Amino acid sequence: MTTRDLTDDLEAAMPLAFTDFDPAATNRRAGLVIVDEVNGFATVGAGALAPPVPNEQVSTMVSETVILARHFTAQGWPILAFQDTHIPGKPEPPYPPHCEAGTGEEELVPELKWLEQDSNTTLVRKDCINGFIGAMRADGSNAVADWVTENGITDLLVVGICTDICVMDFVLTSLSARNHDMMPGLKDIYVYGKGCSTFDLPRETAEQIGYGAAAAHPQEPTHYMGLYFMASRGAQLVNKVVLPA
Template sequence: MAKALIIVDVQNDFCEGGSLAVTGGADLATEITELLSEATDFDFIVATQDWHIDPGTHFSETPDYVTSWPVHCVAGSKGAALHRNLDTEDIDAYFRKGKFDAAYSGFDGLLAPEDEVAVGEREAHESVDEDGDAPTSLDDWLRENDVDDVVIVGIATDHCVRATALDAINAGYNTTVLRDYVAGVDDDASEEALEELEDAGVELK
């Protein structure tokens, strides 16, 4: 029975200075780094990334900030890289999502190639690996590593954190969201999202 920390979308475009910045994103990256230095009970640490190539109506020149958004986290761009305040040394795997759709949940993510650096420019992940097999999903990877418990932190509370936590609990994982280690787009919507998660069986700490 193993426990994994899932770090959701702590990327440059979601932090101050990015194209879709969340207030407090850079500070949150620092706080998660401090959590990583103190925590001893995680068997695995994984990170998710928005990794958009052509996500259709998810990108808009006139976004409604509900289902459509400004261009962000384009695959291989600086904006898609993990924020420099996040220490990636102990991250075991990276999962990219949203190449051709919105993909809010980390469980839509596919495993990134092992030989690629944790931050900076990357090539877009192919639909099959070099052996011709389908790429590994986050759910596949967690199950292969006998993970039963997941703890979720990251950006944004009311969007990708919410979606990832709902998918985790629906997939049968014991799921926890750390309230002090998430940041949201909208304060009211974030509180509503946390209430929804608690009602769904997610533990809030």
């Protein structure tokens, strides 16, 4: 069985439902969340967890994110971009060292570097998989919750990497935080499928490099599973974002 066969079986057994998303909808206020589109995850050869060769799913994610970010900032709509950033030498099991501060892996990919100077963008560095947890401050406040409230956001549109890891953790926790009234006014969380990606580690490669078969992470089915679990918890999956002309 190929990974395509496996994905086809998942689609047959657990179909996904997609919708269009219009960030300019009347009486709504959209915010774009970009999860970890940094060199260490999305620039070819940039680190242990970066794609070793060009990857279509990853490159599509970046190009779709650039389109969305350009449109959001042109309309004056808020953007929040996470940057996975770790203290050098402090491990994050089960992953090898990655995105350590000062290495450049923790910086936004070149196509999104302009966000650092964008007045509509809030940058949040996080030291763990879950961006909502990583946004907790020492005083107990949360940078994501404050951003949502201060901008009057009713809808989050989420893109980024990895679909089934950092993106999913953020979305699932944000859904719970919404239901716990930590973000008053937030109504829905949308995940743009083509704006997300994950890494590819076939079983044979995992075994060859000594990680073992259990570390296998085929890209297509794990991306699909991430979308499925987010939708099963209440996120809305998006296959088209309606943008102003």
